Amino acid sequence: MNTSTPAADHYRQVLDRSCSRLAGADLPWMNKLRGSAMERFAARGFPTRRDEDWKNTDVTALGAGRFASCLPVVPPVASAYPEIQDAHRLVFVDGGFVSAAERTQPLPEGVVLTTLAQALVDDPVGIARWLAKRPERGEHAFFDLNTALMQDGMVLRVPAGVVLEHPVHLVTVSTGGERASWLRHIVILEEGAAVELVEDHITVALFDGPDLSDSVLSISLADEAELLHSRLQRAGKQSHQLGMIHVEQGARSVYHLQALSLGGALGRTELRVAQRGPEAETQLAGLSLGLDTQVQDFFTFVDHLAPGGASEQAIRAVLAGSARAVFNGRVRVARDAQGIDANQSSRALLLSEDAVANARPQLEIYADDVKCTHGSTVGQVDDEALFYLRQRGLSAQQGRRLLLEAFTAELVELFPEGDVREHVQAAVARWLRVALEGRR
Amino acid sequence: MGHNEHKRGEAMLEIKDLHVAIDGQEILEGLSLTVKAGEVHAIMGPNGSGKSTLAKVIAGHPDYQVTSGSIRFKGRDLLELEVEERAREGVFMSFQYPVEIPGVSTASFLKAAVNAVREHRGQTPLDAFDFLTEARSAMKLVKMDEALLQRSLNEGFSGGEKKRNEVFQMALLQPSLAVLDETDSGLDIDALRQVAQGVNALRSPDRGMVVITHYQRLLDYLVPDHIHVLAQGRIVRSGGEELARELEEQGYAKLLGEAGLERAAAQAV
Numbered sequence: 001m002n003t004s005t006p007a008a009d010h011y012r013q014v015l016d017r018s019c020s021r022l023a024g025a026d027l028p029w030m031n032k033l034r035g036s037a038m039e040r041f042a043a044r045g046f047p048t049r050r051d052e053d054w055k056n057t058d059v060t061a062l063g064a065g066r067f068a069s070c071l072p073v074v075p076p077v078a079s080a081y082p083e084i085q086d087a088h089r090l091v092f093v094d095g096g097f098v099s100a101a102e103r104t105q106p107l108p109e110g111v112v113l114t115t116l117a118q119a120l121v122d123d124p125v126g127i128a129r130w131l132a133k134r135p136e137r138g139e140h141a142f143f144d145l146n147t148a149l150m151q152d153g154m155v156l157r158v159p160a161g162v163v164l165e166h167p168v169h170l171v172t173v174s175t176g177g178e179r180a181s182w183l184r185h186i187v188i189l190e191e192g193a194a195v196e197l198v199e200d201h202i203t204v205a206l207f208d209g210p211d212l213s214d215s216v217l218s219i220s221l222a223d224e225a226e227l228l229h230s231r232l233q234r235a236g237k238q239s240h241q242l243g244m245i246h247v248e249q250g251a252r253s254v255y256h257l258q259a260l261s262l263g264g265a266l267g268r269t270e271l272r273v274a275q276r277g278p279e280a281e282t283q284l285a286g287l288s289l290g291l292d293t294q295v296q297d298f299f300t301f302v303d304h305l306a307p308g309g310a311s312e313q314a315i316r317a318v319l320a321g322s323a324r325a326v327f328n329g330r331v332r333v334a335r336d337a338q339g340i341d342a343n344q345s346s347r348a349l350l351l352s353e354d355a356v357a358n359a360r361p362q363l364e365i366y367a368d369d370v371k372c373t374h375g376s377t378v379g380q381v382d383d384e385a386l387f388y389l390r391q392r393g394l395s396a397q398q399g400r401r402l403l404l405e406a407f408t409a410e411l412v413e414l415f416p417e418g419d420v421r422e423h424v425q426a427a428v429a430r431w432l433r434v435a436l437e438g439r440r
Numbered sequence: 441m442g443h444n445e446h447k448r449g450e451a452m453l454e455i456k457d458l459h460v461a462i463d464g465q466e467i468l469e470g471l472s473l474t475v476k477a478g479e480v481h482a483i484m485g486p487n488g489s490g491k492s493t494l495a496k497v498i499a500g501h502p503d504y505q506v507t508s509g510s511i512r513f514k515g516r517d518l519l520e521l522e523v524e525e526r527a528r529e530g531v532f533m534s535f536q537y538p539v540e541i542p543g544v545s546t547a548s549f550l551k552a553a554v555n556a557v558r559e560h561r562g563q564t565p566l567d568a569f570d571f572l573t574e575a576r577s578a579m580k581l582v583k584m585d586e587a588l589l590q591r592s593l594n595e596g597f598s599g600g601e602k603k604r605n606e607v608f609q610m611a612l613l614q615p616s617l618a619v620l621d622e623t624d625s626g627l628d629i630d631a632l633r634q635v636a637q638g639v640n641a642l643r644s645p646d647r648g649m650v651v652i653t654h655y656q657r658l659l660d661y662l663v664p665d666h667i668h669v670l671a672q673g674r675i676v677r678s679g680g681e682e683l684a685r686e687l688e689e690q691g692y693a694k695l696l697g698e699a700g701l702e703r704a705a706a707q708a709v
Contacts, residue, residue, distance in 0.1 A: 406543025
């Protein structure tokens with residue numbers, strides 16, 4: 001059964017060498033979980049463009065990379081970490097937890113906010129079922145390798161009825177040097193709990209060469225729980241960012257994800273949501289900004305399994321150079337899930353002839369009383385609008401910038417007000433300056 | 441206004457034997473027109489005669505190719521200048537169909553526009569407070585609702601609001617030459633009167649105006665110094681107020697027929 005390929009041999013070696021330093025290293029069931037995930041990876045290999053879900057996103061080069069993990073962590077200067085006022089902050093550098101960078105406020109009674117390694121010491125049984133979950137049609141190399149090699153991660157559990165006053169800020173830093181980070185996070189909100197989570201992925205290029213950040217975030221929302229989730233991916237040129245988010249929603253629960261994806265050689269955000277309880281609400285706002293040969297990929301699967309639910313997905317991309325944006329949006333409405341309202345829209349603006357946007361909505365509807373819409377457009381900056389602005393004295397560049405700011409503003413304004421939105425606004429403004437004026 | 445000052449009587453705009461094509465099709469076929477500072481010229485003509493093309497060529501729309509002829513503005517070759525350079529030098533075009541731009545607030549766009557023009561004139565940029573003060577006084581001129589400043593540019597504006605917004609911007613930018621492209625179209629009689637009053641208030645000895653219209657009714661409120669009839673890409677008649685009355689009574693067909701333009705006359709019925 002032990003398939004031998006160069007990639008499989010490499011990552012088996014990584015696992016063997018780093019085993020003792022991984023979360024839950026002394027738990028036999030964890031080692032078994034890792035071992036079988038590694039063998040699934042060995043058998044399956046990396047996805048190719050023949051795989052339906054990877055048709056427009058080529059990971060051949062990434063698969064050929066020989067990333068190391070569990071090397072001694074070299075933390076960057078503290079000022080490199082993004083700040084969010086009053087947030088509870090956890091920082092991981094190349095997959096390793098940096099305790100010196102932790103900043104937590106007093107937490108309400110019963111709230112658990114800790115690392116995966118610690119949670120596996122405190123409550124291994126409670127954690128086991130979350131780690132063993134395997135997503136439907138979501139198993140691929142990057143999920144298997146994450147299960148096999150998970151170094152650490154964040155665990156957040158909020159008891160029923162508790163509303164966290166301050167956001168939880170999860171910072172992931174990549175440093176180059178052919179280092180990989182494999183992080184596994186778990187967020188459990190019990191009935192009526194409410195949390196704001198901010199995930200920040202940055203690169204601080206301490207070493208030469210590419211890096212890989214591969215994370216799986218499992219979210220469980222009980223009835224009427226609410227999670228406002230912002231994900232800011234501001235990666236360096238040679239970073240590869242793969243983020244998998246798996247959400248289970250109970251009745252009348254609310255899950256909002258606002259995601260910014262810019263920088264990096266490759267950014268792929270996978271969102272898989274199962275609405276298990278009735279009248280759940282899911283919202284995704286995804287903004288991709290691509291330059292050079294970057295690929296920014298949003299992959300979503302919203303599974304409406306109960307009646308009365310709603311899902312709203314808005315994807316926007318601005319692409320320069322020969323960048324590519326990909327949106328795969330799958331919505332399934334089960335036979336008994338009546339009264340579903342599911343909408344998808346994707347719009348891309350291309351700033352150059354070589355930029356490409358692929359949008360692929362897939363609707364699978366088995367119920368009869370539903371409202372499902374999808375729309376997708378790809379275009380350039382509106383010439384008549386630009387002429388109007390220039391006729392009033394704005395330069396072509398000023399005009400283009402204004403039109404692009406307006407195009408992105410619709411999604412930027414969905415990020416929570418304050419530090420988070422300001423970080424997003426600043427990143428978008430900087431990106432537009434680079435894309436329009438070539439200034440780095 | 442520094443170097444933008446221009447005295448009544450001096451030629452502000454000189455168009456000579458202008459030929460213009462779009463997608464290879466010739467639309468203006470030898471148009472000549474001189475507008476002096478302080479004058480208001482009306483350009484009338486049937487649909488398809490090239491009126492809007494004239495406005496867009498003066499403003500510098502990139503889709504129109506000037507194949508021969510010249511346009512001089514305050515003595516300079518206008519055709520050498522980019523769209524925004526013309527605007528900053530004092531050319532303003534009021535759009536027949538002002539573009540709706542979602543997500544761009546009218547206020548922030550106009551502040552950028554005013555300051556681009558001011559910078560070009562060597563003036564200090566306006567801060568938010570001074571801009572608002574100037575904007576408020578300009579809005580009064582066309583009785584425009586102040587709330588529109590905070591809305592996205594022209595988005596969801598009524599036809600009347602869009603045209604008021606154009607004249608308001610003209611008041612704010614204080615151009616030397618204003619080209620008004622069918623500013624009367626789509627307006628009811630009250631809105632027409634208010635917009636025309638706004639334009640009248642902006643008449644000045646050092647400003648030239650070219651008012652393009654299909655109908656004579658605008659000229660009841662905005663009495664021009666000269667009237668020109670445009671047909672088949674050329675000016676075929678010029679005159680004073682009496683020409684507008686003649687057109688109102690007899691229509692374009694008769695006038696064009698007399699000018700030997702049977703094709704245009706047949707289309708103008």
